[in-house]
Amino acid sequence: MASESGPGAENSETRTAILDATQQIMLEEGYAAVSSRRVAERAGVNSALVYYYFGAMDDLFIATFRRGADRTFRRQAEALSSEQPLWALWETIHDIPHTALTMEFVALANHRKAIRSEITQSSQRFRKMHLEAASTILEGRHARPDVPSPEALILLMSSVSRFLLMEEAFGLSTGHAEMIAHVERLLREIEGERHAGP
Amino acid sequence: MASESGPGAENSETRTAILDATQQIMLEEGYAAVSSRRVAERAGVNSALVYYYFGAMDDLFIATFRRGADRTFRRQAEALSSEQPLWALWETIHDIPHTALTMEFVALANHRKAIRSEITQSSQRFRKMHLEAASTILEGRHARPDVPSPEALILLMSSVSRFLLMEEAFGLSTGHAEMIAHVERLLREIEGERHAGP
């Protein structure tokens, strides 16, 4: 794997510091602000170490993406095995930092093919998990006209969540409450009233 | 206005060529590939002319954004005054190049405040137009439980459209057909079967 280039030590402190710095800069200033010098400065190390550990900037981006995606995948898998899987997923999906980071990678992917295929694979993995869960939950219930198919439900939740978070980042909120109410009315019909917070 | 800096001539061929080049590069390679030199090369002019016409790169980005947003606004306003406004809006919103361009600007806005406020203002203008139209159309119909509020309907269409287009750009299509069917079932309930193409 390209992201495992550099020394064998996968769990070096320096390596982690560089990944943390990369993620922070992407969240605060966007991916275009990520450079070997800025990352090194933020991590408190020398810029040559970025190349020592990751080879090239593309590999640094990919390693950062994978670390974040793996964390989110575990959190969502946990949510989906709770008592109210759809409610829990809905809350997990609303994670602001993760969505912001994902959108930076999506933008980055427009002109970096290695990142692009990484995101594609990851997205398919998430979609698969979501659909398996939703299919089980909705089993036999799809007769009712106002309950969407598992596919529509998952894509509805994903689309709305990401779009609203994106708009919030711009200070926009017109109609958000009504949109959320619409989704949550659906969740209530399927899983009943939400019991406890996360 | 910052975007009107440079010579008084708003309709110069060179100016248009620079805007066209900027837009093309953003679509093909992402905003990070936009530089005065690359734009000038693509437009077939000298790079100093970019600064002569637009002052700074930020102003070039803003001018490019405004030109695209104004075009789209006119097209959507036209769609909303047709016989089946929601169907027409749904089709117009699915414009692939415009969505791709918008997403580049959204990514760009993360670290350029001038762009950010430009997008915010533009989005509010679109939302306002959409909501006024949807409110008129749904007037009195919101009693039915499976028809969403005007706000939810507009945000649903906007969210889903953008999300699906984004995924398509990555080669993802799992569940898309079902999601589209869900939205269009809603449109059929409100406006009936779609009559003619755009």
Next chain:
DNA sequence: GTCTATACCGAGATAGAC
């Protein structure tokens, strides 16, 4: 592993000739 030093490139921006 970590550093210094450096090669090389392309970015934004401006001055001034034509």
Next chain:
DNA sequence: GTCTATCTCGGTATAGAC
């Protein structure tokens, strides 16, 4: 209005000392 020339900065990446 359009060009050449140039300044300055910060980027990627590598060689090599410690």
